[in-house]
Amino acid sequence: MHSVEIFELIVGMFMAVLVLQYAAHRLGLPPAVALLVGGGALAFMPGLPTVELDPELMLVIFLPPLLMDGAWFTALAHFRRHLAGIASLAVGAVLFTTAVVAVVAKMILPDLPWAACVALGAIVSPPDAVSARAILQRVKLPRRLGTLLEGESLINDATGLVLFRFAVAAVVTGTFSLGDAIGSFAILVGGGIAVGGAIGAAWVLLLRRLGDETLMIAASMLVCWASYVAGEMLNASGVIATVTAGLVCGWYQHTILTASVRIRALSFWQVMISLLEAAVFILIGLSLRGVIDRVGGIGVVLEDMAWSVAAIIAAVTFARFAWIFGSDAVLGILNRLGWRGVEPLGPQAASVMSWAGMRGVVTLAVALTLPETMPGRDLMLVTAFAVILVTVLVQGTTLGPVIRLAGLREDERSKPPLDLSGAEVAMLKAQFAEVERAAYASDGSLLHPRLLDSYRRRATLSAEFLGSPKERDQAIADHYDVILAAVAAGRAELVRLHRARQIDDETLHNLERDLDLEELVAIAAKG
Missing domain, CATH: 1.20.58 (Methane Monooxygenase Hydroxylase; Chain G, domain 1)
Known part of the structure; x- marks a missing residue:
């Protein structure tokens, strides 16, 4: 395609995004669902070219800002508090799902090498940060569950990518070392934390010296790609580097950014993230035609792959339920034995957690990087797309009703000491104290009577309100x-x-x- 035609296609895609987002709003559907289905429908429109995605480019364009957005607004205290649960999901659940899918694939296709089965498991095992954000921002969860799901989506891509790379290397070379895999994973994670921490610290130092608001906003936008690219260049995890930098920037944003910069940057950032999220799902839908053409047409998919794909989707779903309910059962036993480190979720919360396993851009991008000589490559491509389609369409559209049926309530023990009204009282008292200090001249005369009266009235009304919260x-x-x-x-x-x-x-x-x-x-x- 000519470069002008590519640009016209991009503009047309974003116009379609607006139409599909509006349709989703009118129909009460998650936007991700409308975009995915709409992109798939557009892919088969006569006259439109087949969309061929560059998987490496797709990851580097979309993944860093979407990871940064999640990390930037993550409550760091809650993230630390639930780090064990996040690690269980981001590492344990991914490893377990990979193993279950590999066993099922080997049972269905005995001729497929074990390493290729593991590669397939690594492709479909990690829930996606983009899909999770797109669905979770439309539902209300207790703080603990929201923290676990958001934290999992930020970290688990690193686990899946490491598993995938080692599985592909095992297929190509015919050798595999568990010790090397564990050591490599530790280096990737540790290196990613170090790189992300360094870039986050550099961002803090830079913004303290930049006086221009536009430059401050630009630096805040670029830090996500800087951390991801630096992490990958230094053979560390770009995912972990981006998440770490985002946590650092999010922690210091309240003291580094001015009110004007924060308002302007947030407005720009929200629009950019919204467009990127929409583009991800519509591009996944548009890529459907290329995937089907690559494997020989829809007839081949239905006749030769349907049952295998269905079995793997069932394995992916079962594995998540088994891991979460199994982990919760172990926590329950430990609690009865006297260990109170972590409270179990309970069956209702565990059901919601198990159902919230949407896949997305990482699954498709990783599948597209499979070498041409990989055994079972066509099946892996179709399975990757089918897992995305089923999890987003089925789990994404039903997660809200599942949460309502579960009847989840916020754990009182997880609430902070001060509620909103208490924090407001403390804030207004501090404001009034500062105004009162500055309202009088050195000789005792009142300089700002109206200002003092205004802040006194606000602080008094807020502190003395006797009605119910409602x-x-x-x-x-x-x-x-x-x-x-x-x-x-x-x-x-x-x-x-x-x-x-x-x-x-x-x-x-x-x-x-x-x-x-x-x-x-x-x-x-x-x-």
């Missing part, structure tokens, strides 16, 4: 509804004055900016 929330909502209505009236008047040529563009933009900030504050406070 009544308090309603009072806050009513209060800020009036403010939002006032903002809307002010904006309408500004536009009227501008259209009547009574104020110029500069005045309009300056006053409109003030109204925008007031509206953002009101929306945030109301929410």
Whole structure:
């Protein structure tokens, strides 16, 4: 294709993204489902070229920012608290699923070498960070489950990629060393942590010296690719490096970034991440035609591969249930024996965790890197796509009802000492103390009476509110509804004055900016 045609195809793809996202919203479907199905339908439209994805390029473009987005907003204290559970899912569950899929593949296809069976297991075993984010942001989970699933999706790709590389090497060379595999995994993880920590620290130092807001935002955008590429270049895990850098940046963002930079960067980042997530799913759908053509057509898939693919999908699903329920049973036994290090999830939470195993871009990209000489390559490609399709379409669309049926409740022991209202009281008291200190001159005269009165009233009202939390929330909502209505009236008047040529563009933009900030504050406070 000509470069201009490629650009036109990209623009058309994003126009399709807008249409499919709107359709998903109207139909009440997860956007990932609409994009995946829509991309698959577009792939077979007459006149559209077959989309051939470069798997390495796909990983380096999409994976770093999406990993960074998850790590940046991860609650580090909760991540550390549940690190054992995250490691169990990100390492233990991936290894177990790989083993189960390898055994099932060997039973179905006895002629397939064990190393190739392990490679297939490594392809389909890690749940995907992109798919998890796309689905989980539409459902509400207790904090512990959300932390476990988000933490798993950030780390497990590293486990799957290491397993895959060693399995492919074993097929090519005919040799395999468990000790070398474990040592390599340790080096990749340790190196990734070191590289990501160093780049995160460099980001902190750099932003402390940059005075230009645009440069600060640009540096914050580029740190994800810098950490991923540096990790891969230094033979460490780019995934772990990106996640580590994201955790460091997320921890220091509150003290490094100014309010203006944070608002502007967050707006830009949200749009970019939204487009990248959408592009991932629609590209997976568009690649369906190429995968089917590569293996000989839909007839070959249905006649020769359907049962094998179905068995592997069942094995993937069973393995996750078996690992999570088995691990929870072991925790229950240890608790009864007196060890209280980690509480078991319970059957309802374990069921939700087991069902939340969507696959996505990493599974497809890794499958596309299979060498042409790999035994069973066609089956692996079809299986990879089928696992993505089934987990996103079936598990993604039913996860919300499963959560509601499970009736999960937030564990009171996981709640912080201060709730939202308590934290607000403490914040307002600190603000009032600072205003009170600065409100008086050295001779005792009052310099800022209205400001002092305003902060005193806010601190007093918040601390002395006697209603229930529900009544308090309603009072806050009513209060800020009036403010939002006032903002809307002010904006309408500004536009009227501008259209009547009574104020110029500069005045309009300056006053409109003030109204925008007031509206953002009101929306945030109301929410």
